[in-house]
Amino acid sequence: MLARSCLRSTRAIASARNGAVKITKRAASSSSSGSAADSPLRMNIAAVAATTVAAGSIAWYYHLYGPTAHAMTPAEEGLHAPKYPWVHEQFFKTFDHQALRRGFQVYREVCASCHSLSRVPYRALVGTILTSDEAKALAEENEYDTEPNDQGEIEKRPGKLADYLPSPYPNDEAARFSNNGALPPDLSLIVKARHGGCNYIFSLLTGYPDEPPAGAQVGDGLNFNPYFPGTGIAMARVLYEGLVDYEDETPATTSQMAKDVVEFLNWAAEPELDDRKRMGMKVLVVTSVMFALSVWVKRYKWAWVKSRKIVYDPPKSGNSRH
Amino acid sequence: MASIASSSLYNALFRRNYTMLGAVFAGAFTFEMWYGSTMDKIWDKNNRGRQWKDIRSKYVEDAEEEE
Numbered sequence: 001m002l003a004r005s006c007l008r009s010t011r012a013i014a015s016a017r018n019g020a021v022k023i024t025k026r027a028a029s030s031s032s033s034g035s036a037a038d039s040p041l042r043m044n045i046a047a048v049a050a051t052t053v054a055a056g057s058i059a060w061y062y063h064l065y066g067p068t069a070h071a072m073t074p075a076e077e078g079l080h081a082p083k084y085p086w087v088h089e090q091f092f093k094t095f096d097h098q099a100l101r102r103g104f105q106v107y108r109e110v111c112a113s114c115h116s117l118s119r120v121p122y123r124a125l126v127g128t129i130l131t132s133d134e135a136k137a138l139a140e141e142n143e144y145d146t147e148p149n150d151q152g153e154i155e156k157r158p159g160k161l162a163d164y165l166p167s168p169y170p171n172d173e174a175a176r177f178s179n180n181g182a183l184p185p186d187l188s189l190i191v192k193a194r195h196g197g198c199n200y201i202f203s204l205l206t207g208y209p210d211e212p213p214a215g216a217q218v219g220d221g222l223n224f225n226p227y228f229p230g231t232g233i234a235m236a237r238v239l240y241e242g243l244v245d246y247e248d249e250t251p252a253t254t255s256q257m258a259k260d261v262v263e264f265l266n267w268a269a270e271p272e273l274d275d276r277k278r279m280g281m282k283v284l285v286v287t288s289v290m291f292a293l294s295v296w297v298k299r300y301k302w303a304w305v306k307s308r309k310i311v312y313d314p315p316k317s318g319n320s321r322h
Numbered sequence: 323m324a325s326i327a328s329s330s331l332y333n334a335l336f337r338r339n340y341t342m343l344g345a346v347f348a349g350a351f352t353f354e355m356w357y358g359s360t361m362d363k364i365w366d367k368n369n370r371g372r373q374w375k376d377i378r379s380k381y382v383e384d385a386e387e388e389e
Contacts, residue, residue, distance in 0.1 A: 051349065069371065092365075092368055092369075093368070093369060093372070094369045094372050094373055097372060097373055097376075098372075098376045099375055099378050101377075127374055128374050129374075130381075131332065131378070131381050131382050131383075133382075133383065274373070278361075278362070278365050280369045281361065281364075281365065282357070282358070282361045286357070
């Protein structure tokens with residue numbers, strides 16, 4: 001009896017929620033006709049029980065499927081970097097090549113002692129960051145392997161524009177050995193390779209607190225950085241004010257150096273970005289004009305269809321020819 | 323007037339297929355030249371001072387030697 005009334009009242013609730021007033025009425029009428037001996041007390045008990053079951057099932061469902069399951073704790077996730085208004089990330093803006101030049105200087109003088117930039121050749125720097133004379137002079141500072149000579153020996157030659165930027169370590173094992181077991185990642189594609197891109201790297205470089213907050217667990221040989229996933233990062237803070245003397249006499253504050261090097265690393269990851277955006281602008285303009293034209297042509301061609309008037313002219317009854 | 327202009331245009335260009343094809347190709351070529359240079363001008367104006375060609379003069383030493 002209870003079960004039947006439960007069923008009925010839940011159905012009534014469900015149908016009332018659906019807003020189908022007629023179904024509610026029908027359920028009410030069928031219940032009154034089905035069992036005529038429902039006392040008010042029983043009806044109340046049934047309503048309370050049905051409500052309990054409904055609310056309980058919703059609570060159980062939410063308990064099971066509702067909350068988001070996080071694989072990592074917030075500390076393991078790392079602090080999410082705030083969004084900065086990078087000008088070079090706007091749709092129709094190029095990189096600021098003066099900033100790229102400063103950023104390359106920061107990379108060369110600071111980052112390059114541990115981090116490689118192995119996918120960038122000197123020739124890519126020509127015409128974007130350096131003049132070809134500067135790039136040639138820079139390339140010649142390093143030695144590269146030659147092709148095997150007649151005796152099969154590999155000699156050294158000075159670098160040329162086609163060579164790639166030299167790595168600080170011969171291989172990953174050497175890099176790990178020199179850095180307390182931590183591998184400094186290659187920076188060629190780092191902006192693409194990290195969630196948050198420019199914002200993350202800028203926040204990481206500038207986000208080292210003076211000392212770790214109370215209660216934070218910092219492992220041996222690690223430094224605390226809230227933006228790094230896990231908060232323990234092997235790289236110490238490197239960018240201090242006045243570390244680099246900019247040739248264009250920009251004040252070398254920590255955030256200025258971080259901003260410049262981040263923009264440079266974004267260029268290293270996406271050297272085609274300027275051309276891509278320029279082509280994108282051309283494509284957008286042409287396609288929007290073509291779209292507008294196609295809309296106009298459609299309306300022109302359909303104008304007579306849309307504006308015609310169809311009139312039924314009934315035959316006059318008197319002089320029908322049939 | 324318009325009919326005279328359009329009929330002369332028709333007789334000159336679109337009457338024979340090869341002239342029309344030539345007109346289309348030549349028109350596409352000239353439009354592309356014009357459009358590309360115009361958009362590049364707009365682009366350079368929008369990015370004045372940011373591109374390498376704007377700051378190159380500060381760093382290049384021998385103008386005739388540079389490419």
